[in-house]
Amino acid sequence: MRIALPQSRRALMLVAVLAVLALLLAFVAVRSGPLAPVKVTVARIEERAIAPALFGIGTVEARYTHRIGPTAPGRIASLAVDVGDRVEAGQVLALIDPVDLDQRIAAASGSAGRSAALEQAAASQVTDASARLALARSEATRGEQLFRGGWLTRAALDQRRQALAGAEAALAAAQANRSAAVQDRGRTAAERAALQEQKANLRLVAPKAGLVVRRLAEPGTTVVAGQAVIEVVDPVELWINARFDQTRAGGITAGLPARVVLRSRIDTPMRGSVLRVEPVADAVTEEVLAKVTFDTGAGLPPIGELAEVTIALPARGRTLAVPNAAIHRIGSDVGVWTLRDGDLEFVALKLGVEDPSGWVQVLDGLAKGDQVILHSDRPLTASSRITVVDKLP
Structure with missing residues (x-):
């Protein structure tokens, strides 16, 4: 129950x-x-020597690229090289069909012959006009003498003077015709020379020894003046177009040594140096651009390969430093979480250079011996409860 x-x-x-x-x-x-306390590890601010380095990413590029094309429109008749071929200076790379260029050269040659004949005819006219002028001048002089002696009338004298003026005008016209003929012959000769130069430029030749990296058109393709057909680079003259964060790029100058790690040769770094720092930075990505050259020309990488560049900046003396793992960005402030009298406080910092081991120079905001939060298992806020541990799992 x-x-x-x-x-x-x-x-x-x-x-x-x-x-x-x-x-x-x-x-x-x-x-x-x-609601559990956030587990954190702490580190103390200390003075240490900073050997700063600047890290950036770049691509291997040719220092000089020759884009070779015709100076007149035409159709590609043949290509003598392919991508990967090495060429010598002056080697013929391609031939362009001149289309109607030969006919235009022939026409210019005919015009030059006609201009030469016109010049010769004008010279003959000048000779004839000079002779007529001499005769008219002699007749006019004799008429003046006869008129003073009373043997010639005023009307007859005026006729001789008019004949003299006409002869002078005829000579001036003949000389002008000869000058025009000379100028016309020079013009037609220049046109023919220009057409012949255009025809010569339809033979595409290598300006210097190098490597063919691109073939931008194939035989039978019609190209316009200035259109590139073949690209040639000097494989020895390569550099890296590297990009560096503007906030860390202070102090980078030409001549600084660089350590280059190529994606295809991670285990074999190469030495290089900064050739120049570009005067125009990238305003969109907020990066400084620099050209980094290789110290040796042996075994250079292919063009376009990605490379990691580390530039050694001038060393600093002993200075306050903080591990970069402790640095956070909150809004527009960059700083660290500090532990003061058991309370959390975010302190904005003015930072300097950073070395490869991860230590960042502190210019303002911390003092020697201050405790900063190095790692935490959850994001921190000013009201977070924390417990300090030696190591996070």
Whole structure:
């Protein structure tokens, strides 16, 4: 026979069980749940020597690229080289069909002959006009003498003077015709020379020894003046177009040594140096651009390969430094979480250079011996409860 418990006793037992469960949940939440203290590791600010280095990413590029094409429109008749071929200076790379260029040269040659004949005819006209002028001048002089002696009338004298003026005008016209003929012959000769030069430029030759990296058109393709057909580079003259963060690029100058790690040769770094720092930075990515050359020309990488560049900046003396793992950005401020009298505080810093081992120079904001939060298992806020541990799992 079952004995029923009083209603009030059952209610008390239920409340007791719920209270125990609530305490258990609160204990779990405080010790290991979202309300648990954030586990952190700390580090002390110390003075140390900083050997700063600047890290950047770049691609291997040819220092000089020759884009070779015709100076007149035409159709590609033949290509003598392919991608990967090495060429010598003056070697014929391609031939362009001149289309109607030969006919234009022939027409210019005919025009030059016609201009020469016109010049010769004009010279003959000048000779004839000079002779007529001499005769008219002699007749006019004799007429003056006869008129003074009373042997010639005024009308006859005026006729001789008019004949002299006409002869002078005829000579001037003949000389002008000869000058025009000379200029026309020079013009037609220049046109023919220009057409011949255009035809010579339809033989595409290598300006210097190098490597063919691109073939931009195939035989039978019609190209316009100035269109590139073949690209040639000097494989020995390569550099890296490297990009560096503007906030860390202070002090980078030409001549600084560089360590280059190519993606295809991770285990064999190469030595290089900064050739120049570009005067125009990238305003979109906020990066400084620099050209880094290789110290040796042996075994250079293919063009376009990705490279990691580390530039050794001038060393600093002993200075305050903080591990870069402790640095955070909150809004527009860059700083660290510090532990002062057991309370968390975010301190904005003025930072300097960074060395390859991860230490960053502190110019302002911290003092020697200050404790900063190095790592935390959750993001921190000013109201976070923390517990300091030696190592995070």
